[in-house]
Amino acid sequence: MKESDYSFEELIHSESFQNWVKGQAEPEEKKYWDDWVAKASENRLLAMRAQKRIAGFSIKPTSNPNRAKVWRNLQKHIPGKKDHNLKSKSISSSNDRLQWFFRAAAVFLLVASTALAIHFMYEPAPGKQEDQLVRKEVITKYGERKTIKLNDGSSIILNAHSNLVYSVDPGDSNAVEVFLDGEAHFSVEKRGNPEDSPFKVRTSGGYVKVMGTEFVVSTRNQDTQVVLEEGSVALTPMNSGNREMTIMKPGELAEFNADSKSIKTRLVNTDVYSSWTTYQLVFDKTPLDEVMDRLENTFGVKVVVRQADLYERTISGAIDNSSLEVITSALSNTLDTPIIVKDDAVYVDK
Template sequence: MEFLDPSLLHKYEHNQCTPEEYERVLEWFSTPEGREYLDAAIMRELESEEPASLMPSSQAADLYQRILDTTGQEQLQHRRNRRFTGLKVAAMISGAILLAYGGWMFTGRQRSTIFHTAYGEVRTVVLPDQSVVTLNGNSTLRYAGTWDGDSQREVWVEGEAFFSIKPSAVPRSFLVHTASDMNVEVLGTSFNLVDRHGRMQVVLNSGKVRLHSSKTPEETVIMQPGDLVEYKEQVRIKVKKHANPQQYSSWKTNNLQFENVSFAELAQLLEDTYGVKVEIKDTSLLHQEFTGTIPGQQIDMLLSGLSQLFHLKVNHVGNSVIIEKQN
């Protein structure tokens, strides 16, 4: 029997695979051993007493049917029809079923391409229309299809990315979806986008973009170069102001420019981008603001620059960073 590395299945389930690793998992799902594994995993979840997660019944049933159709689980479908009511199936969309659904999404008619950067990594991606996306550390970019003909250009982003959009020869909008349910619609422009912790921020370098909410389409903002717009999901606060765009995209050139930034904001940036746990010993530093430029290619270089520029004691051991005032 052909087995697959369990750690690779774990990465697949948590959407952490590289495109090459996704291919390996999906190829294994097409083998008899992979189908047997998928069959058993789904049956275990269906037979459990507690549903793993809930969604509207019509959506769940449709999702389940597509999984069956695209994984060739005819025998499983027969047993499901015989042993379970539609309501229970609709209620029990589990991690294993979502695994299969991920396979359906990846191998469907419009193949998805996914890029994910490690902590501290900066990566440049050229899209099918020759637009360029630069991903900051701990960020994900996904797009579907080849964008042939007049198909819409759409990408999904989590984390931080800088976009340089190539104008289309034919009228085609470019749409960026975020986890915060705010969409960025552009027609040839460049901008920096951050989407983390329920906070979405866009800084426009050139061109024009339209922001609108998936939940409230009437909530629309037209941005001009130099505009900064920020949405905070929890309280739906919208902030719009004029900013220096280069400051917010300086990470692309391995520098970090700060202007009136608090140490609390810096600590969050370090954790999000470099994957460290930051502890600020002196709480009076949390709200203290600072301005300056620090090399940001490697975290140790960044911390050294931070220490020298602001006369701080910075201790970096393993995954922990401790910042305190010098005596």
């Protein structure tokens, strides 16, 4: 590998440099590029330009940052007790053990709450005995996703750290009912008569009745969120008194919980919510706290942001999400802020 200067075009087309940007470089390659970047400020500036091109990120400030939300996020992410100076604190081995204990407890509670919800929410179809239904459970770990193919031709992609239980009527493969805790993308074959052969998705917040469509359902942060790519779905909150359904249109996002009296919808860029199925993350003026939530839910890490004004940024662009190192490297270059991954945690602005 030559020691001479590189042009911008040479860098972005260099497989070795691309590997270094994506965190996939061999030890010798990594040392080479680390040394090359440190050799001169010109090299560093050129490398940053090339990294941004490869990563595909851009940033814009939000016009009206939610200060209360910023403060809540800071409180949530600052380790230990109150630290008005936002200084990092050393984590003792006992704290590490506690962290793992709480993580294990959280997993236990997730499984327990899911089991209870399934017990109370699954109701056999009229005229069908529960033991006639075929029921299966699929669980994904952090950093994992699974694809489920159903006999009716529908498919489900289950995102990381999620739990899905589905039941199928052996006498009618089109009659499918799903309970979801986490996040999943559904591609459902069109029904000739949705009333006779329904495909239903249930969450702790309510019901999604499917007419044949593609959509994403997420139960992160307690509320149920549905993003409709194409087709049509009908939503009903769990405790809605009149059981009135809200019919979504393609391109809409809807959020609700069990006690919602009405469901508010808004138009969104659906790629932001479904791109993870193609091993990419797409952002479109996405607030930084939502980006960090995505990292926590996908990779099971704790994100600590120590600089409050970073929450005033929004992220736009696309990046490969095959590894945490690739994403944090791109974010670091985009935000021009150090990001360190250490001990199941991501520290932004050391």
